[in-house]
Amino acid sequence: MSLVIDVQNVSKHFGKATAVNQVSFGVEKGQIFGLLGPNGAGKTTTIRMINHILNPDTGSISILGEPVSPKSQERIGYLPEERGLYKKMKVFDQLMYLAQLKGLSQAAAKTAIEFWLDRFEASSWKKKEVSELSKGMSQKIQFIATVAHDPEIYIFDEPFSGLDPINSEMLKEVILEEKKRGKTILFSTHRMEQVEQMCDDICLFNQGKAVLQGNLQSIKQSFGNNTVLLDFTGDSEFLNQLEGVRINNRSTNFAEIRLLEGASPQHILEIAMKHAAIQRFEIVQPSLQDIFISTVNDTKVSV
């Protein structure tokens, strides 16, 4: 299958700092692709290069088989991390302007905007200035500005940051809906649960490099069943006695225990039973959060 977004050996420097270092990855048609990584890992810079806002110093980026260009920009709907609209401009005029900048004719822009305003029950805001809208309302308008020109590719930079739960859920729905319509979606986030729920493929960034990438399920499988989930009642002090493990997540009656070299799950169960009443004992694949943390820590050590 041909790649919708094809990033090849891309590097970008700002002065002496290297923001993106020899990164390659590809996004297939109809996929939801997650870019993960801590802040400052180079996700936004990479996204800006895919959007042809910045040019890579070396390497190449192709969109739908062609190098990035003003034309490829029109086939992408981009929602930047830092949202922005003209505060003093009326909602409808603003959406018309942004859609036309994406290459839509006046008539087509009008139809699309009216459809989306209707879809979000926002038609009554048409004549309002953005500064009059609540935060949730302007987030919807921002989203319409991203999708109105019906692009083949969506790129969302931290789409869920700053969204209230209702808008967050709605955005998730729309993303899955658009995927069903055959759209390709790339988004960056550091919220793991959303990635686990939605993404097909992921690429993990750290310090400008792509340190881990591929299909989400295969990545998880490759880490093996090396995690123990434990629900218990009683004193949690025994967790500190465990050897050869790392405790990723603990609360008064729950622990997520990562088995390191040579640790046996049976041994853990034995110790646990001596100190507490066990409600659940389960051996599972590691969570993405865990993969994320251990991969990032590994690369930190190796640098």
Add this chain to the structure above:
Amino acid sequence: MINFSKIWLIIKREYKTRVQTRSFLLSTFLTPLLILGFMGFIIFMTVSDNEAPKQVIVIDETGRMLEPLTQLNATRYLPINADQSIEQIRELIMEDELDGYVFFDQTFLTEGTPATFIHNGSGGITFFESLRSDVRDVTRQIRLEDNEVSDAIIAIFEERPALENRRLNEAGVDEQSNAFLSSIGGILIGVFIFIGLFGYGAILMRSVIEEKTSRIVEIITSSVKPIELMLGKLLGVCLVALTQFSLWIATYAGVTILAAPVAQFFINQRMGDLQNSLSSMDATGTAANVPSDIDLSFLEQFSIDPLFILYFFVFFVLGFLMYSSIFAAIGAAVDSEQDSQQFMTPVMLPILLGYMLNFRIAEAPDSTFAIIASLFPLTSPINMVTRMLVSNVPLWEVVLSILLLILSLIGMLLLAARIYRTGILMYGKKPTFKELFKWVRQA
């Protein structure tokens, strides 16, 4: 390479959002009113200043100055009362009862001891000048009489030969010229361009900063190139300025074209009324000595040559695009208006220079220095226009000036575009000049 239909969209937005604002309407209609009001105030002040009679006591120890001075102006020059001491007079001056006194020493006429004018500071330089000229006239008169000079020679001294001021226009016809009026016009035009360059430049800069801080710029640049956005903004704001200037010029032209006939109409009507009322009062008709016609041709001097308006627009547009591309670059480099101050100073200097040079250029429009200032691209948008209004500038100089301006405009645009492109996506600390230079070099 550059997508003009998208630039056109940007121009339309920049233009519409500005022209539809209340502040645009207000500034368009209030500015001419303010200027008219200001000019009216100046005229009123000048006139009323002349009308307020100044009172000066003449303390004349020569015994010959007082009489001719009072003959010259009986309301201004007053004799000292016999019972008044100099101290009393000084007190009256300090209380503003009197404007001052002139003291002529006994030896004023014989040995040329300077006369002294003691005053309270009112009246200013014009009043002092007229006083000095009165004293000189009277002294010369006395000297001439003392030396028993013949009447013929006295007549020669009193003669004031006329010099008519006629300027040869391009059609080869000489016309009444009013150098003073065109100097004033030249200075005013310079002020307009100065305000336009600066005011609209600041508006543009503010809008660049706003796009940057509201983060909309990232969405825009995911649709258009930064240089397209910058050009669209420059041209859009430039069109707003041109709209405003056109409205002002149209108002001005309307006023000057209509002024003469309207004034004539009202004067005739007043005359008619006057004659009617006079003839009804007095059947013998003394109204005959009321002038029936007043020469209003002087109003024509206020009309503007359409070709000059064209040049005005050419220089304004070129100057605006050059300066505003720098303003746009500054706006892109900073995060807030306060941060822009540091970069504004070097840009303001040449505009201010052009503005200040203008006063000398209006006086001496063909001096070498005026020619240089009107060719130098950073000052020519202001200074060439003023020169063209005040004097007849050779065509080659105008063309050369425009060419130089276009060249530096292109250079500035390319330079500014590079800073703009990098700056609009940079947040956080304010860049130094060194960093700006680096942005320019990063191709």
